Amino acid sequence: MSLSGALSNALSGLTMQARKSALVSSNISNATTESYGQRSLDVSSNSVSGGGVGIDGVTRNVDAVVLADRRLSDAQSGYANDMQAFTSKIEGVLGESGEAGSLTSLYSNFENALLSAGSDPSSTQRLKSLALSAQNFTDMLNKVSGTLQVSRTDADRTIAKQVESLNGSLQQVKQLNDAIAERVVRNGDPSSLMDERQRVLDSISEIVPLRTVEREHGTLAIYAASGTVLYDPSFSTEPAVVDFTPQDPVTPDLTLTGGGLSGLTINGNPINSSNDGPLGGGSLGAQFQIRDVVAVDMQAVVDGIARDLIDRFAAGGPDTTIAVGDPGLFTDAGGAFDPLDEVGLAGRISLNALVDPNGSGTWRLRDGLGAATQGNVGDSSLISAYSDALDSLNIPGSSSLGTGTSSFSEHVSGLVSAVSAARVRADGEQSFSSAQNTALKELELSKGVDTDAELQDLLLLEQHYAANARVVSAVDDLMQTLLNI
Numbered sequence: 001m002s003l004s005g006a007l008s009n010a011l012s013g014l015t016m017q018a019r020k021s022a023l024v025s026s027n028i029s030n031a032t033t034e035s036y037g038q039r040s041l042d043v044s045s046n047s048v049s050g051g052g053v054g055i056d057g058v059t060r061n062v063d064a065v066v067l068a069d070r071r072l073s074d075a076q077s078g079y080a081n082d083m084q085a086f087t088s089k090i091e092g093v094l095g096e097s098g099e100a101g102s103l104t105s106l107y108s109n110f111e112n113a114l115l116s117a118g119s120d121p122s123s124t125q126r127l128k129s130l131a132l133s134a135q136n137f138t139d140m141l142n143k144v145s146g147t148l149q150v151s152r153t154d155a156d157r158t159i160a161k162q163v164e165s166l167n168g169s170l171q172q173v174k175q176l177n178d179a180i181a182e183r184v185v186r187n188g189d190p191s192s193l194m195d196e197r198q199r200v201l202d203s204i205s206e207i208v209p210l211r212t213v214e215r216e217h218g219t220l221a222i223y224a225a226s227g228t229v230l231y232d233p234s235f236s237t238e239p240a241v242v243d244f245t246p247q248d249p250v251t252p253d254l255t256l257t258g259g260g261l262s263g264l265t266i267n268g269n270p271i272n273s274s275n276d277g278p279l280g281g282g283s284l285g286a287q288f289q290i291r292d293v294v295a296v297d298m299q300a301v302v303d304g305i306a307r308d309l310i311d312r313f314a315a316g317g318p319d320t321t322i323a324v325g326d327p328g329l330f331t332d333a334g335g336a337f338d339p340l341d342e343v344g345l346a347g348r349i350s351l352n353a354l355v356d357p358n359g360s361g362t363w364r365l366r367d368g369l370g371a372a373t374q375g376n377v378g379d380s381s382l383i384s385a386y387s388d389a390l391d392s393l394n395i396p397g398s399s400s401l402g403t404g405t406s407s408f409s410e411h412v413s414g415l416v417s418a419v420s421a422a423r424v425r426a427d428g429e430q431s432f433s434s435a436q437n438t439a440l441k442e443l444e445l446s447k448g449v450d451t452d453a454e455l456q457d458l459l460l461l462e463q464h465y466a467a468n469a470r471v472v473s474a475v476d477d478l479m480q481t482l483l484n485i
Helices: 003-029 064-094 103-119 124-185 191-204 283-312 381-391 408-446 451-484
Strands: 038-045 053-061 210-214 220-224 229-231 330-332 349-351
Touching: 003 038, 003 451, 053 191, 064 124, 064 191, 064 210, 064 283, 064 408, 103 124, 103 381, 103 408, 124 191, 124 220, 124 229, 124 283, 124 349, 191 210, 191 220, 283 330, 283 349, 283 408, 381 408
Parallel strands: none
Antiparallel strands: 038 053, 210 220, 220 229, 330 349
16 A cells, blocks of 8 residues: 555544544533434445545434334323313312312302201391302302313413414424425535424424424425324425414303304314314314313303202292292392303302392391291291202203202212312323323433443544554654655
8 A cells, every 4th residue: 555545544534533523522412402313424435545434424313213102192291281280270179079168168068057047047147157158159150160261261372372383383394304405415414403303393292293204305294193294395395384263262152163263274274173183182182172172061060050059049949939030049140040041151150139148138048039028037948948959859951960860969069070080080191191201202312322332432433543643643754764765
């Protein structure tokens, strides 16, 4: 081998080792950086120029299968987290059975106040306590209804934000795809751009379950797990546009099926916006599930309970002094209840103002709402009839409570039990999805940068660098000897 050939080989080795050292340094410094793909240098024998080593490029090493599974797990975890947060919120408002201020405790207080007033109907204080306990119970129904509608409004706002984020991220992916393709065509290293593209996709993988497909020049096509195309550079130069119109506030009468609330469109075409639709399965699907299904069903049950309470104390019930068409002990925003206007009733139910605990008319609880004057102060028959009305097994007027006969307390306890069971199920789903997501993230990291291996490579590079440097030094000595002859 000639001196120039040896020098060329050594210099190519030094260049390769310097480049590889930079990659090793980058790998080690980014070992814990999310979305970072471990780099390795592709080299080959440089036979064209007579020897040495040639640099073919940089490979970004990512386990595509694990990455895809982790992204689907992100979406499942996002759905489970949102559903658990919602059910926990509603359970917190209802309170645990027996807990002070809970729905069941407030109803128990109402029942106890009826017994107390019935034992001494002449006591103004006991009648006021009865009116106050009844008012506290209706206030709780108002609170539960209000919380459900706030949750639906929050879900609607979240949907709008997530759709905006989804559209923005798809545009970012398109721009990064273009930049990556340009760099690949020019034989550059697109690894940093690919890291950023992975970060962008990871930021929305919780919103919608995503799948990616490799296209030419390092670009990616983006699909929802359902197969819906979000962006495919092979078919279109622009990503799909998801559209949504928010509604603020969301009230009980507004529903998606009724046309009062917006669904999703893709490129102007309406799609199934439920969690079973093309973009369901993630946090976006959870928000639609809350806004259009779960909270609506809970509202219907709470409205049914409010209706059942009004019906048990309405005209034709225990108080014979109430005229047909007049409100009973419990009213719909102060007036008589219209059976055709049940939606949102729990947010409007109130105690009849004639027996306001802060007024002087609580004696009507004993003598009747339509009584002109006070009667026998020792007569507890009406108060006892109130208790009997609550305990009687009636077929509810609301279809949301089923068709079987039940006492009023059974409806109250049934609601609390149903919400508690929903929260327990949501806890289980969240626990499972969280464990699965954590395991996949750990697996993804284990297939990322191995700092021990990188440090070993660094030691080898140091040795190889020293060997090539000695070749350069030896060639220099030989050339000096030749020049001195």
